[in-house]
Amino acid sequence: MTTGQGSAAEMPKGLARALAAAEARCLRAGAQLTELRRQVLALVLEAEQPLGAYALLDKLKAQRPGAAPPTVYRALDFLLEQGLIHKVERLNAFVGCVEAGHDHGHEHDHHHPHQFLICGDCGATVEISDDAVAHALAEAAARVGFRVGNATVEVEGRCAACAAQITQRPGA
Amino acid sequence: MTTGQGSAAEMPKGLARALAAAEARCLRAGAQLTELRRQVLALVLEAEQPLGAYALLDKLKAQRPGAAPPTVYRALDFLLEQGLIHKVERLNAFVGCVEAGHDHGHEHDHHHPHQFLICGDCGATVEISDDAVAHALAEAAARVGFRVGNATVEVEGRCAACAAQITQRPGA
DNA sequence: CTGGTTCAGTTACTATATAACACGTGGTGG
């Protein structure tokens, strides 16, 4: 096993930076990024693919043998509230929020509009943040008297890499 | 109990029409809308609000005492494939597809793009089908090399009726 | 020290979804 278990020694640079940014963000929000929460966040960020709560739980048990479902879910709830991760509803899984990685001083600590693109072939999940989509949605909602709060936008499709592979094969 | 149990006698007109349209649609697709599938579809349509699989199961048991989870899920899978219902991922629940209600001869038997507006206060769930949203999404996806298949778009917000109620009260 | 608040441990449970196998029925081809 070379992937980090929370020990600073084996932690890749990007992850360390992201955790530092998360810490700063929590400080500003008056929230505590405790050891448990940091561990769960690290596991989500390491994966780079959506991970289910129970997959996270399994990994977490390596560092925290007593961990049970509520252990993970409480940490996930916290991270969701802080906007450090997102939930992918279609997969019942969690991913790190790309926005949270960059440390924007004290700007926009709010939940930003976001969309997921999920490749049906390879499972790659990409987060984008497209204003045109958000606007179109807000307008369409307004047209029927609806005021938009939080939007879940998840597109199942095919990523460039997988599309390229298919055109090379004679099959499909 | 005055709501229909599948007996034609107690069935409202709209429901009967929707079921006939569904039947026609299945015929064209070469799929069988069996008794079980029709019963489940009727239950979904009657509700007019998203219903979970187990809520449907409970209702179904009135007509089909032996019903078990797979009974419902298989019927739901069929109805989803035929585009007769949609799943609301955020609620793990199912609603009738508004488009399927209208019988369009043989036009567009495909899955149409759709969006859900879910009122956080009263739970009202409205389906809309906004092309601008679909286009914006397709473009945003194309920009990162993604080809859109099926899109899940679910907005949590506040409906006109609930918004009005709140402005009338001094509280919030 | 007392009492409140926040976080985490623990047990038990509810809710959602699927696997795997058995059975019947209606075709189709030998």
Place this chain on the structure above:
DNA sequence: CCACCACGTGTTATATAGTAACTGAACCAG
């Protein structure tokens, strides 16, 4: 006619996802 297959359904068991409710430790304020 029979063997076979595809399909829909019944049935049992199990997997996966999420929550309730109570416990105790740590911390801080009065």
